Amino acid sequence: xxxxxxxxxxxxxxxxxxxxxxxxxxxxxxxxxxxxxxxxxxxxxxxxxxxxxxxxxxxxxxxxxxxxxxxxxxxxxxxxxxxxxxxxxxxxxxxxxxxxxxxxxxxxxxxxxxxxxxxxxxxxxxxxxxxxxxxxxxxxxxxxxxxxxxxxxxxxxxxxxxxxxxxxxxxxxxxxxxxxxx
Amino acid sequence: xxxxxxxxxxxxxxxxxxxxxxxxxxxxxxxxxxxxxxxxxxxxxxxxxxxxxxxxxxxxxxxxxxxxxxxxxxxxxxxxxxxxxxxxxxxxxxxxxxxxxxxxxxxxxxxxxxxxxxxxxxxxxxxxxxxxxxxxxxxxxxxxxxxxxxxxxxxxxxxxxxxxxxxxxxxxxxxxxxxxxxxxxxxxxxxxxxxxxxxxxxxxxxxxxxxxxxxxxxxxxxxxxxxxxxxxxxxxxxxxxxxxxxxxxxxxxxxxxxxxxxxxxxxxxxxxxxxxxxxxxxxxxxxxxxxxxxxxxxxxxxxxxxxxxxxxxxxxxxxxxxxxxxxxxxxxxxxxxxxxxxxxxxxxxxxxxxxxxxxxxxxxxxxxxxxxxxxxxxxxxxxxxxxxxxxxxxxxxxxxxxxxxxxxxxxxxxxxxxxxxxxxxxxx
Numbered sequence: 325x326x327x328x329x330x331x332x333x334x335x336x337x338x339x340x341x342x343x344x345x346x347x348x349x350x351x352x353x354x355x356x357x358x359x360x361x362x363x364x365x366x367x368x369x370x371x372x373x374x375x376x377x378x379x380x381x382x383x384x385x386x387x388x389x390x391x392x393x394x395x396x397x398x399x400x401x402x403x404x405x406x407x408x409x410x411x412x413x414x415x416x417x418x419x420x421x422x423x424x425x426x427x428x429x430x431x432x433x434x435x436x437x438x439x440x441x442x443x444x445x446x447x448x449x450x451x452x453x454x455x456x457x458x459x460x461x462x463x464x465x466x467x468x469x470x471x472x473x474x475x476x477x478x479x480x481x482x483x484x485x486x487x488x489x490x491x492x493x494x495x496x497x498x499x500x501x502x503x504x505x506x
Numbered sequence: 507x508x509x510x511x512x513x514x515x516x517x518x519x520x521x522x523x524x525x526x527x528x529x530x531x532x533x534x535x536x537x538x539x540x541x542x543x544x545x546x547x548x549x550x551x552x553x554x555x556x557x558x559x560x561x562x563x564x565x566x567x568x569x570x571x572x573x574x575x576x577x578x579x580x581x582x583x584x585x586x587x588x589x590x591x592x593x594x595x596x597x598x599x600x601x602x603x604x605x606x607x608x609x610x611x612x613x614x615x616x617x618x619x620x621x622x623x624x625x626x627x628x629x630x631x632x633x634x635x636x637x638x639x640x641x642x643x644x645x646x647x648x649x650x651x652x653x654x655x656x657x658x659x660x661x662x663x664x665x666x667x668x669x670x671x672x673x674x675x676x677x678x679x680x681x682x683x684x685x686x687x688x689x690x691x692x693x694x695x696x697x698x699x700x701x702x703x704x705x706x707x708x709x710x711x712x713x714x715x716x717x718x719x720x721x722x723x724x725x726x727x728x729x730x731x732x733x734x735x736x737x738x739x740x741x742x743x744x745x746x747x748x749x750x751x752x753x754x755x756x757x758x759x760x761x762x763x764x765x766x767x768x769x770x771x772x773x774x775x776x777x778x779x780x781x782x783x784x785x786x787x788x789x790x791x792x793x794x795x796x797x798x799x800x801x802x803x804x805x806x807x808x809x810x811x812x813x814x815x816x817x818x819x820x821x822x823x824x825x826x827x828x829x830x831x832x833x834x835x836x837x838x839x840x841x842x843x844x845x846x847x848x849x850x851x852x853x854x855x856x857x858x859x860x861x862x863x864x865x866x867x868x869x870x871x872x873x874x875x876x877x878x879x880x881x882x883x884x885x886x887x888x889x890x891x892x893x894x895x896x897x898x899x900x901x902x903x904x905x906x907x908x909x910x911x912x913x914x915x916x917x918x919x920x921x922x923x924x925x926x927x928x929x930x931x932x933x934x
Contacts, residue, residue, distance in 0.1 A: 368669065370709055374691040377674060415693040415850075416674035418633050430634075434595035435794055435826050436752040438840040472677060472844055473595040473794075474634050477752035477826070478759045487636045 353397035358382055362401060372402045376412050380419050389420040417471075424467040425460040427505045430484040433470040436477035445481050446470075448495040452502065465505065508738055510726040511719070511746060512762040515606030521641060524648040527609040533654060535725035536613050539620060540662040543728075545576065548621035552724065555732040556744035561589055561680075561717030562792065562821045564743075564810040573704035574622040574712045583625035585713040586618050586666075587689070588721055590631040590638070591673055591680040594793035595844055596826035599748040600718040602760050604631070604638035607722075608645040612668065614721035616654065617728055619666050622714055627668045630685055633675055642670050677848035681897050682715040683707075684850065695852040696897035719748055741766025741809040749808060751777035753827030754784045760824065766812065770804035773827065784829040788913060792821020794841050795902025797909035798828075817909070833929035834914035835921055838907055839867035845903035856900035859890045863907065870918060873926040880918050884911055 354362070365378035379398045384390055390413050399406040413419045420428075431437075431446050446457075449468060453461050460467040476482035479491030483501075490501055514522055514530055522530065539548055553568025574584060588611060592600040603611060611629070619627050631639055646668050649655045657665045676694050678684045683697035686708050707713020723745060727735050736744045743765045749772055750760040756778030763776070769789065773779065780786055788798040791808065797818035799806060806816040813820045828837055846860035863886050866879045887908040890900040911918065920928050 369691070374689075374709075376691040377688070378691075381672075381674060412691065412693055416676055418675040433840070434844055435790070435837070435840055436596050438837065439753045439826065439828065439832050471634075472675075472848065473593055473597070475592050475598045475601045475632070477596050477598045477824070478750060480752060480758075484634060489634075489636070 349393040349396040349400070351397055351401040353393055354383065354401060355386065358386055359401065362398075366402075373404050373408070376402055376404065376409055377416070380409075380413050380416075384419060388426075389423050423460070425464045427465060427486050428467045428469060430469050430471035430474070431457075432472075432474040432476070432480070432482045432484075434473035434477075436473070437481040440480035442481040444495055445483065445493055445498070448498055452498060466502075507764065509746060509762040510730075510738070511603060511610070511722050511748065512606065514610075515602065517602075517606070521605065521607050522609060524609060524645070524652060527607070531729070532609055532725075533613055535728035536616055536620075536654065537660065539617055539728050540660055540664060545621050545623050548617065548728065551732055552621065552727055555727045555735040557720065557723055557727060557735065558743060558810060559717055560719035560723075560747070560823070562594070562795075562819070564820060567716065567720055570704065570716075571618070571622050571714060573702065574714060575705065576623060580623070581711050584622055584711055585708045586615060586622060586624040586627040587685065587708070587713060587715045588615055588627070588629045588718055589680060589682065589685060589715050590629050590635070590718045591685065592635070592718070593632055593677045593680055594795065594822050594824075595841070596752060596790060597750070597793045597822040597824045598752070599750055599760050599822060599824050601635060601638065602748065603718050603722050604635060605641060608638070608641045609649070610722050610725065611642075611718055612645055612649050612654075614724040615668065616649075616659070616666055617724045618714065618716060618721055620664055622712070623664075624712075624714070625665060625667065627666055628689060628708075629668070629670045630679065630689065631670060631672050632679075633673050639670065639672055646670060676850070677844075678850045678899065681899065684897070685715060686713065693850065695850045698896070739765035739809070741807055742811060743809040747808070747823050749776070750824030751827060752824070753789075754781045754829045754831075755779065755827055756781055766807045766809040768804065769799060769806050769808060769825070772808065772825065773804070777827075780827075780829065784831060786827060787830045787832070788828040788834065788910075790821075790826045790828075790906055791818050792823055792825065794826070794844060795898075795905055796821040797905040798913055800913050818905070831929065833871070833927055834910050834917045835867060835871050836927065836929065838910045839864065839871050841906050842867055842903060845899065849899060853896040855890050856895050859886055860900060860903060862886070863890075863903075870921045871927050873921065873924070875918075875922055877919075877922055880911070880915075880922070883907065887911070 361382045362379045365375040369375050383394045395410050396406045399409040455468050457470050474482045481493050483490050549568050549571045557567045558564045615627050655668050673679050678694040679688045681696050684694040688694040703713040738746050746762050747765045748762050752758045761776050788800050790796050791813050803816050810820050842864040846864040849856045849860050851857040869875045887904045890904050892901045
């Protein structure tokens with residue numbers, strides 16, 4: 325909805341930035357901290373738009389996900405079209421365009437973990453958390469996502485929760501692992 | 507047996523810091539090159555050593571470098587990029603080098619940058635490698651503090667900046683031109699070649715993208731020479747290789763061994779053989795995008811020529827073992843699900859073809875497949891094969907499919923006859 329309104333405001337897809345920088349979700353939507361971190365990234369690249377992935381990472385770090393408001397604010401700040409920013413944001417699977425829980429569980433579903441039966445781990449997580457891939461628990465604690473090869477094939481099956489990698493995971497280990505996250 | 511890349515890597519122990527790395531000979535190759543070798547001499551040495559790219563393509567590294575314009579008239583800055591976006595399913599070798607000895611990679615990068623006279627370097631690291639990111643940040647900082655990075659390195663007049671870039675997912679980022687687009691803040695779609703990145707790469711400037719393992723070899727080649735490097739191997743391809751085995755073997759892992767060990771040696775000696783009750787049915791020798799080998803191929807040498815002669819590719823050298831309790835149709839379906847999901851959507855055969863392939867395999871696995879589906883799958887291995895797509899993703903995806911249809915055709919047929927998956931560990 326918001327994206328549609330923003331797109332209506334835009335007369336051109338990119339270039340004419342004034343149309344939406346004056347809108348509700350201009351660059352001032354970003355916090356001082358976010359802007360200062362983005363400025364640092366911009367200083368490292370030849371032109372502003374080259375910092376867009378870093379900008380998305382920064383805003384996601386502070387807000388947990390990338391909302392339509394964040395897309396348009398980043399676009400305004402980097403003098404890009406909102407659709408351009410969104411085309412990048414939606415390309416990369418670890419930029420979240422929907423809200424996620426406080427912790428994101430990534431279950432490796434690639435080939436070595438397939439052979440070592442990641443399916444059993446997924447089934448157990450589904451039962452324990454009462455959610456499927458792509459869903460978030462009612463208390464907003466966990467989001468469950470499939471992920472391509474975590475590069476831990478000699479210790480399959482593997483899962484990652486936030487920054488923590490768990491190897492040789494068994495169904496019996498899951499309760500103890502999940503307890504660490506609140 | 508010499509293991510130059512991993513001699514100082516002890517899994518479970520923290521890697522060497524700068525002081526420890528230097529005490530064991532670290533950065534001596536850099537000092538040697540900066541003091542007494544011209545950039546072209548370094549290029550020539552690496553070319554003569556026969557080092558071939560360890561990311562999967564197997565192209566002579568020194569030769570790749572030789573396409574970079576040199577001299578004062580060359581465009582600048584030139585870029586040197588370490589491809590640390592390890593994401594080929596079944597591959598976990600660069601992780602060992604990144605976490606085990608980050609300074610070895612940094613020294614290899616400075617030497618390689620010197621050889622092509624690059625002024626800026628990036629490590630493109632995949633998002634999931636959190637520990638490696640932390641270690642690399644610390645090591646890059648140490649190198650800057652010691653004057654090994656930055657302006658006028660060790661008083662040589664050569665300058666190099668180094669940045670760590672962590673990705674946000676997508677297999678495509680490992681393709682070298684897609685990686686460049688990702689670094690420029692764009693969608694990671696591949697670029698047309700020519701122009702090759704060596705001439706027009708990052709921001710249109712000459713750029714070299716090398717795999718982590720490739721770069722880690724450079725300090726050792728500079729220190730010990732081309733003849734030594736050739737002597738490490740027991741095959742016509744030089745050097746050692748990081749090999750890995752995963753699947754239902756007794757001791758899955760990653761080992762540095764002379765280039766050219768056999769499939770049998772890897773599985774039986776290093777990986778401890780198959781787990782009790784399981785037999786080997788097939789192996790992907792070098793990651794998800796390589797053709798199957800079977801029990802007939804156990805004596806194939808794991809070097810570029812040997813695996814190619816057996817109808818597959820060395821790829822990343824990290825093999826996935828398929829046991830006899832795992833359904834080949836389900837196995838290949840898992841691979842095609844990955845490739846369909848990771849297709850960047852840039853060109854039609856890949857974007858449209860891979861999801862169709864995935865759906866046909868799914869219907870076979872669920873028991874609703876027909877003989878016509880198998881024919882269509884066979885046809886797709888041609889349609890999505892080399893020459894019809896922008897990059898190597900779809901042709902790579904077709905490799906395990908075409909060889910599964912060749913070696914495990916009976917399994918496909920049984921799914922059709924029984925209207926279900928005959929394996930207990932089948933569809934899930």
